[in-house]
Amino acid sequence: MTVATPTFDLVVAANRLPLDRVVDDSGESSWRRSPGGLVTAMESVMQGRDAAWVGWAGEPGPAPEPFSDSGMYLQPVCLSPTEIQEYYEGFSNDTLWPIFHDVIVPATFHRNWWNTYRTVNHRFAQAIAQTAAPGATVWVHDYQLQLVPAMVRAMRPDVRIGWFNHIPFPPVELFAQLPWRRALLEGLLGADFLGFQRTADAENFLRACRRLLGMATKADTVTFTPPGDDPSARRTVRASAIPISVDFRALDELARTPVVIARAAQIRASLGDPKILLLGIDRLDYTKGIRHRLKAYEELLGDKAIAPPDVTLMQVATPSRERVDAYRHLREEVERTVGSINGEYSDIGSPAVFYLYQTYPRDEMAAMFLAADVMLVTPLRDGMNLIAKEYVACRHDLGGALVLSEFAGAWHELHQAFICNPHDVEGLKQTIMRAITAPQDERRRRMKALRKRVSDHDVQRWATRYLDALASAPARPHRPTRASDEERRGAERANRSNRRALDKASERTGQR
Numbered sequence: 185m186t187v188a189t190p191t192f193d194l195v196v197a198a199n200r201l202p203l204d205r206v207v208d209d210s211g212e213s214s215w216r217r218s219p220g221g222l223v224t225a226m227e228s229v230m231q232g233r234d235a236a237w238v239g240w241a242g243e244p245g246p247a248p249e250p251f252s253d254s255g256m257y258l259q260p261v262c263l264s265p266t267e268i269q270e271y272y273e274g275f276s277n278d279t280l281w282p283i284f285h286d287v288i289v290p291a292t293f294h295r296n297w298w299n300t301y302r303t304v305n306h307r308f309a310q311a312i313a314q315t316a317a318p319g320a321t322v323w324v325h326d327y328q329l330q331l332v333p334a335m336v337r338a339m340r341p342d343v344r345i346g347w348f349n350h351i352p353f354p355p356v357e358l359f360a361q362l363p364w365r366r367a368l369l370e371g372l373l374g375a376d377f378l379g380f381q382r383t384a385d386a387e388n389f390l391r392a393c394r395r396l397l398g399m400a401t402k403a404d405t406v407t408f409t410p411p412g413d414d415p416s417a418r419r420t421v422r423a424s425a426i427p428i429s430v431d432f433r434a435l436d437e438l439a440r441t442p443v444v445i446a447r448a449a450q451i452r453a454s455l456g457d458p459k460i461l462l463l464g465i466d467r468l469d470y471t472k473g474i475r476h477r478l479k480a481y482e483e484l485l486g487d488k489a490i491a492p493p494d495v496t497l498m499q500v501a502t503p504s505r506e507r508v509d510a511y512r513h514l515r516e517e518v519e520r521t522v523g524s525i526n527g528e529y530s531d532i533g534s535p536a537v538f539y540l541y542q543t544y545p546r547d548e549m550a551a552m553f554l555a556a557d558v559m560l561v562t563p564l565r566d567g568m569n570l571i572a573k574e575y576v577a578c579r580h581d582l583g584g585a586l587v588l589s590e591f592a593g594a595w596h597e598l599h600q601a602f603i604c605n606p607h608d609v610e611g612l613k614q615t616i617m618r619a620i621t622a623p624q625d626e627r628r629r630r631m632k633a634l635r636k637r638v639s640d641h642d643v644q645r646w647a648t649r650y651l652d653a654l655a656s657a658p659a660r661p662h663r664p665t666r667a668s669d670e671e672r673r674g675a676e677r678a679n680r681s682n683r684r685a686l687d688k689a690s691e692r693t694g695q696r
């Protein structure tokens with residue numbers, strides 16, 4: 185007897201599950217919280233909802249059996265070693281990621297990566313279609329799954345589909361470089377609602393629809409006629425900004441616990457009790473501006489504007505995408521620079537840079553935030569940057585100062601930070617010095633305003649706003665939310681033929 189897959193009214197799909205399966209040396213497997221901004225944000229949103237999460241479990245090979253964790257149903261999707269290379273490391277992180285981040289490093293185009301991207305997106309769409317209850321809400325996340333909305337729509341016309349882009353959406357001039365630009369846009373247009381971090385991202389998307397697909401846009405909507413379809417199948421898709429945030433209250437509470445406060449003091453003491461502790465915490469990614477930050481810091485040391493042990497920098501670089509060349513090179517470059525700064529400016533017992541290539545538990549991160557006098561968030565391009573908001577949420581003491589790049593989505597909300605352009609090294613140096621020397625009153629005033637903003641616009645509010653926007657999106661007026669039996673049978677037949685068509689299409693492209 186086969187056990188039917190349970191279905192859910194809310195299905196979230198993201199490249200990664202919130203938990204990774206890790207296998208230790210003795211072959212024992214266990215589950216560990218997976219890293220990254222998306223999981224951090226969605227974790228608190230999923231709590232207490234009867235929902236399923238579809239995603240990859242982080243290990244190559246067959247998918248583990250579905251299971252439940254903290255009331256959430258986890259539906260793993262398998263990826264073979266080749267698919268990890270071509271869909272994830274290749275197309276997602278070496279083609280799309282650079283194009284969507286201002287081509288800070290050049291993008292790589294390979295047709296076989298694209299074919300694998302389609303195959304994997306189709307697999308995700310099938311898993312979603314199996315897990316979604318009739319009339320369910322499906323919330324797809326991020327650039328790895330841009331074809332999923334249209335694929336799910338073809339399989340399950342009864343569900344409501346949203347997509348949220350955690351990274352920037354590029355200007356059309358950059359997006360247009362992608363040989364698969366049309367298919368990507370059409371994939372996204374299968375959704376009812378598309379959410380972006382900034383208004384500029386939503387506008388870039390709408391402009392791409394106008395310029396590359398010749399579609400009509402009006403305010404924040406685009407009218408879409410599916411390819412080969414009749415005009416009566418026209419749909420209106422809404423695209424607008426709903427900036428992501430953090431769980432303010434949970435972080436605030438965590439940072440108020442005596443153990444975190446004591447650990448913050450301990451961190452400062454073990455760094456030699458500097459007068460000013462500068463802090464950077466980033467995934468080791470070329471978008472995060474770590475090299476520019478180190479350059480500015482090195483020059484400030486060279487200018488004798490600052491010196492250890494009075495001023496010191498702690499840089500945490502969280503390991504990321506270690507098998508992609510650009511990330512390997514970045515790590516080498518960052519570590520060479522840290523070595524050279526320390527060689528020149530450290531003294532016995534007082535290093536100029538404390539560099540940590542590691543991942544830390546959340547309470548340790550909170551203690552670091554609480555210990556730092558100046559937080560350096562200097563990305564060259566970043567969808568939002570949750571670190572900036574997490575720092576603010578932890579500073580219940582109104583201490584600390586945030587240096588923030590105008591190229592982070594967070595800049596659009598956190599105007600009271602010390603704003604910098606990381607490409608302008610001279611300007612960055614001045615901003616860091618302003619943050620270091622600002623009178624305590626001014627720092628407190630700024631921090632208070634920043635905290636109010638993040639507390640009023642926390643991650644719970646983000647999720648509510650997103651789901652409300654999705655529920656009231658203008659699209660799909662053609663079908664009732666819950667189909668009649670007859671309609672459902674018809675839809676199922678259509679689904680089967682759609683699946684066959686999609687399977688055949690995937691096979692054809694796979695053979696090319």
Ligand code: GDG
Nearest residue numbers: 220221222224350428502543544545546566567568569570
């Ligand atoms: C994408 C977009 C957007 C980092 N190191 C550790 C750790 N982290 C957590 C942080 C934070 C998250 O990872 C990183 O957030 P970012 O915003 O910097 O994000 P990306 O991973 O680049 O994510 C980004 C985000 O999506 C959300 O939409 O803001 O622009 O690129 O939450 O705390 N957490 C723990 N240990 C670490 O060592 N526990």
